[in-house]
Amino acid sequence: MGGLGSGRVARPVGERFWEKVKYHERGCWEWTASSHFFNGEITESPRRFAWRDSKGPIPERAQVRPMCRNARCVRPAHLYLTEPREVEPKEPEPPKPEPVLDAQGRPPVDATLPGRRMTRLRTPT
Numbered sequence: 001m002g003g004l005g006s007g008r009v010a011r012p013v014g015e016r017f018w019e020k021v022k023y024h025e026r027g028c029w030e031w032t033a034s035s036h037f038f039n040g041e042i043t044e045s046p047r048r049f050a051w052r053d054s055k056g057p058i059p060e061r062a063q064v065r066p067m068c069r070n071a072r073c074v075r076p077a078h079l080y081l082t083e084p085r086e087v088e089p090k091e092p093e094p095p096k097p098e099p100v101l102d103a104q105g106r107p108p109v110d111a112t113l114p115g116r117r118m119t120r121l122r123t124p125t
């Protein structure tokens, strides 16, 4: 009977979180409450909270994804981080102009011409 504390002790946020998780034998731990979790400071996705509560901080801009493809899964062992790719929009290359002249400045030779083919096959000695 110390009497110093108030009757209401704020429960650790982690405790509030994990008690809303349904633990399945086959592996996934499913989040059963609403799709967002208020961690005391901000509202975030349960997956992000699960990651930070068990593994530590999430790098800036990284996303927590379930590798088991279960959208409700918050089991840390099933989660992984992805970083958004730095995608730079590429400008489409302009179409190459049709070659009109070859390197020697002559018009391109049609290789299917029979005469040409014969000359090619002949080996100079």
Ligand SMILES: [Zn+2]
Pocket: 027, 028, 029, 066, 068, 069, 070, 073, 074, 075, 078
């Ligand atoms: Zn899972």
